[in-house]
Amino acid sequence: MDLDKHDSAAPGRRQPQNPAAPARPADPAGAIRASDADRDRTADILREALAEGRLDAEEHAERIDAVYRAKTVGELEPIVRDLPASRPPRPEPAPYAYGPEAPAGPADNLIAVFSSSTRKGRWRVGARTQAFSLFGNIEIDLTEAMFGQRLTVINATSIFGNVEVRVPENISLRGSGTGIFGNFEVVTLESADPEAPVVVVNGYSVFGNVEAKPKRGKRIADLHDRLRKHLGH
Numbered sequence: 375m376d377l378d379k380h381d382s383a384a385p386g387r388r389q390p391q392n393p394a395a396p397a398r399p400a401d402p403a404g405a406i407r408a409s410d411a412d413r414d415r416t417a418d419i420l421r422e423a424l425a426e427g428r429l430d431a432e433e434h435a436e437r438i439d440a441v442y443r444a445k446t447v448g449e450l451e452p453i454v455r456d457l458p459a460s461r462p463p464r465p466e467p468a469p470y471a472y473g474p475e476a477p478a479g480p481a482d483n484l485i486a487v488f489s490s491s492t493r494k495g496r497w498r499v500g501a502r503t504q505a506f507s508l509f510g511n512i513e514i515d516l517t518e519a520m521f522g523q524r525l526t527v528i529n530a531t532s533i534f535g536n537v538e539v540r541v542p543e544n545i546s547l548r549g550s551g552t553g554i555f556g557n558f559e560v561v562t563l564e565s566a567d568p569e570a571p572v573v574v575v576n577g578y579s580v581f582g583n584v585e586a587k588p589k590r591g592k593r594i595a596d597l598h599d600r601l602r603k604h605l606g607h
Contacts, residue, residue, distance in 0.1 A: 406447045416441050419454045421566050428457060438564045442548075486510025486535065496520065503528045507535030507582065514539045517589050521571040528575045532556065532582030539586035541573050549575035549586060556580055561587035 417438060424434040437453050444450045481502035484491045487510055494515030501523050505512050507530075514528065517540060530537040530551070541547050544567070549560035556579035575586040 408444050408447050408450055412447055412450060413441050413444065416444075416450045416454055417564060418568075419457055419459065421564065421568075423454075423457045425566055434564070435562070439562055442562070481529075484512050484514065486512045494518070498522050499526050501526060505530045505537050505577075507532045507537050509533075510535045512537045515589070516541045516545075516573065524569070524571055526571065526573045528573065528577075528586075530575060530577035530579075530584045530586075532577075532579040532584050534581045536583045537577075537579075537585070538583075539573070539575055540589040541586070543588045543590065545570050546572040547575070547586060547588065548572065551576055551584060552578040553584070554578065554580045556582045556584075558584045559586070563588055 420429065420434055420437050420441065423429045424431070429437070440453050441450065444453070481504045482500040484493060484503065484505045486506070487508045490511040490513075491507075492513045492515070494513065494517075496518050498520045499516060499522065503514070503526070505514065505528060512530075512532075512535070514537075516526075528539060528549075530539070541563070543563070544565055545563065546565045547561065547563040549562075551558040551560070558577070558579050560575050573586075575584070577584055
């Protein structure tokens with residue numbers, strides 16, 4: 375009998391195995407808190423991918439939302455892993471003719487107490503607007519407004535009332551707030567044009583509603599020319 379073969383086939387005797395590879399340590403760089411600049415660089419890559427047709431509008435919106443919710447650099451990296459790195463920017467059209475900003479001063483106020491208040495049509499939007507609704511309704515329609523500055527901030531408070539903000543589809547819309555037994559909703563937009571106006575809606579609602587979203591079909595297609603004519607440039 376071949377004892378070597380017999381011993382190797384004996385039951386209960388385990389064959390030698392290769393040692394398991396040691397676990398790779400977590401990437402310490404991925405745990406670094408993401409800065410606003412890190413998020414903006416990632417958003418630029420997504421913006422380029424949208425312009426080239428690599429992402430559709432829905433995918434772009436979902437990823438942009440993930441970018442601005444990311445807390446660490448490691449959370450940003452998977453969002454653009456399947457996209458080419460950002461390339462040198464393409465020549466941009468002439469800058470937006472915002473004109474000189476209005477001097478610092480009190481914010482525009484829209485107040486509705488057991489009543490309604492509306493701003494719409496052709497009007498020059500101030501840098502800051504305070505909207506307060508108490509058992510009332512406020513409508514702010516920016517689809518035909520003239521933006522005198524790139525950043526516009528709307529602080530909305532609704533108590534047993536309603537505040538609605540409507541913007542063109544081709545600007546950036548951001549914001550945050552709280553609904554206490556009510557609704558606070560901002561539909562985030564990120565314009566493909568880095569110089570497009572930015573509208574930020576913040577605030578809260580108590581037994582009320584605050585809502586900011588694009589008005590479908592409304593775009594500022596000729597904003598550059600319209601602003602130059604309006605401001606006499």
